[in-house]
Amino acid sequence: MDQLMFKIKNYIYKHHLIDKGDCILVGLSGGPDSVFLLHVLDAFRESVGYSLYALHVHHGIRGDEADRDMEFSRNLCEKWNIPFKVVYVDAPGYAKEKGLSLEEAARILRYEAFEAERQAISMERALESDGICKIAVAHHLDDQAETVLHNMVRGSGIRGLSGMEPRRGFIIRPLLSTKREYILRKLKDNGISYVIDSTNLDTQYTRNHIRTGILPELREINPEAAVHIAHTAELLREADDYFMKLAADYVDRYGVNDVREISIETTELKTYPELVRQYVMMELVRRLGTPLKDWGSVHFRDLDKLIHGPGNSHLDLPYKMSADYRKKRLILRINQEIISVKRRKNNGGACESSDSGRAD
Numbered sequence: 001m002d003q004l005m006f007k008i009k010n011y012i013y014k015h016h017l018i019d020k021g022d023c024i025l026v027g028l029s030g031g032p033d034s035v036f037l038l039h040v041l042d043a044f045r046e047s048v049g050y051s052l053y054a055l056h057v058h059h060g061i062r063g064d065e066a067d068r069d070m071e072f073s074r075n076l077c078e079k080w081n082i083p084f085k086v087v088y089v090d091a092p093g094y095a096k097e098k099g100l101s102l103e104e105a106a107r108i109l110r111y112e113a114f115e116a117e118r119q120a121i122s123m124e125r126a127l128e129s130d131g132i133c134k135i136a137v138a139h140h141l142d143d144q145a146e147t148v149l150h151n152m153v154r155g156s157g158i159r160g161l162s163g164m165e166p167r168r169g170f171i172i173r174p175l176l177s178t179k180r181e182y183i184l185r186k187l188k189d190n191g192i193s194y195v196i197d198s199t200n201l202d203t204q205y206t207r208n209h210i211r212t213g214i215l216p217e218l219r220e221i222n223p224e225a226a227v228h229i230a231h232t233a234e235l236l237r238e239a240d241d242y243f244m245k246l247a248a249d250y251v252d253r254y255g256v257n258d259v260r261e262i263s264i265e266t267t268e269l270k271t272y273p274e275l276v277r278q279y280v281m282m283e284l285v286r287r288l289g290t291p292l293k294d295w296g297s298v299h300f301r302d303l304d305k306l307i308h309g310p311g312n313s314h315l316d317l318p319y320k321m322s323a324d325y326r327k328k329r330l331i332l333r334i335n336q337e338i339i340s341v342k343r344r345k346n347n348g349g350a351c352e353s354s355d356s357g358r359a360d
Contacts, residue, residue: 004182008040011177012048015166018174020049021131025118026138027110028054028077028084030069033138035076035194036183037175041136042080050131053083053121057113059091059106065198072195087113111171118170132170139164139173142180145226146210148233153206155296157278162240163233179226247279251287261333262287266307266325277304284332285321294318306330 001009012018024041028034038054045052056073058066070086077084089112095105114135122133139147144163151160166176175183187194199208218225255264262284269277278300285292295318306315306325315323317332324331 004178004186005040005043008174008178009044011166012044012174017167017172018044018048018050018134019131021129022050023053023121023125023129023131023133024050024136024172025053025055025114025121025133026136027114028056028073029138029197030056030073030076030195031138031197032184032187032194033140033143033175033180035192036187037136037138038076038080038082039187039190039192040174042082051125051129053117054085055114055117056084056086057110058086058088059109060089060093061091061102061106062197062199069195069197072193085117087117089113115170135171137171137173138175140175140178140180140183141230142211142215142226144176144233145215145229146207148229149210149214150207155298157297157300158236158240158243158275159282159292161233162237163230165237177230243276243279244283246276247283250280251283255284255287257287260288261331263329263331266328266330269330270307274304277307281330284330288321288332288334290319290321290334303330 018024024045026034026038026041028038038052041052054073054077056070058070060066062069074084074086089106089109091102091106091109094100094109095102098105100108114137118133118135125131125133148161148163151163154160164173164176166173215226222228250269251264254268255262257263264280264284269280272280278297281300281303282292282295285295299317302315303317303323306313306323307330309325311325311327313325317323320335322333322335324333
């Protein structure tokens with residue numbers, strides 16, 4: 001086993017990504033990263049003792065090029081004797097229906113397809129193994145650096161700047177410590193072919209601009225720029241974990257909630273540093289089951305202004321949520337519809353939320 005493969009295998013063990021008896025579903029696009037991931041996991045599956053599957057998601061875009069990618073992925077899996085499946089989704093239709101960018105719609109549908117297939121495989125294997133079925137995606141070290149930079153310019157806090165996790169739920173990222181240049185070199189050395197998605201070269205997408213423009217300039221300053229950014233993300237992830245636990249403990253002590261509403265007394269909360277207050281507010285949102293993806297620092301700053309205001313104030317928030325400050329209590333609730341501006345003014349609210357500065 002060469003040095004790169006040894007490093008990846010150690011990374012898998014260090015973060016407990018794969019155990020004996022697991023089944024691993026690889027998201028296979030046909031591009032170099034996912035092809036290399038499939039190659040790596042195929043090489044390790046006998047020694048570690050897991051089963052391997054591949055899923056290709058056809059997004060209904062890019063016409064003949066997408067069909068080419070699908071057939072390439074199918075032929076590769078036939079050659080390597082890996083069970084393969086294609087799922088067709090309508091990303092353009094979903095983007096129009098939900099008011100999303102095409103890129104975001106494709107991402108959502110792709111992960112929904114991964115999870116549906118993961119569950120199907122789990123049911124098929126229920127009597128065969130006690131292992132867990134997981135989804136392996138091919139994000140690498142340079143992707144991590146892109147994510148951190150992308151989140152930074154969007155106004156993310158510590159959570160966004162901590163980047164992607166090696167494992168989150170059933171999703172694993174075995175290549176997160178691997179440079180893309182090593183991936184491409186290894187594919188070339190082994191004579192393994194792949195396809196290129198032409199949209200990855202389109203700089204109208206922010207990530208592509210970071211990948212093709214900003215990161216290369218940073219590497220001119222320091223060739224190891226992506227490595228240092230990724231390492232900083234690891235340190236920030238540890239800090240994020242600490243503050244999340246601190247916030248959860250605080251809400252356990254002082255929070256009162258039901259299905260659609262949660263409230264907390266703010267007298268002690270206002271004595272904490274602003275960063276801690278923000279994490280407590282994130283915990284309140286999380287306990288209502290609301291995704292934090294479209295929440296940015298601007299929303300939490302507005303909440304902070306609310307609890308430092310005169311009281312009897314109202315604030316509209318993402319996902320049809322609202323916040324009220326009454327009798328020294330911050331009350332967050334999920335509404336059937338967004339509260340009107342007229343009602344907000346009638347309630348004496350002086351703060352308004354903004355959709356800018358989104359965070360993961």
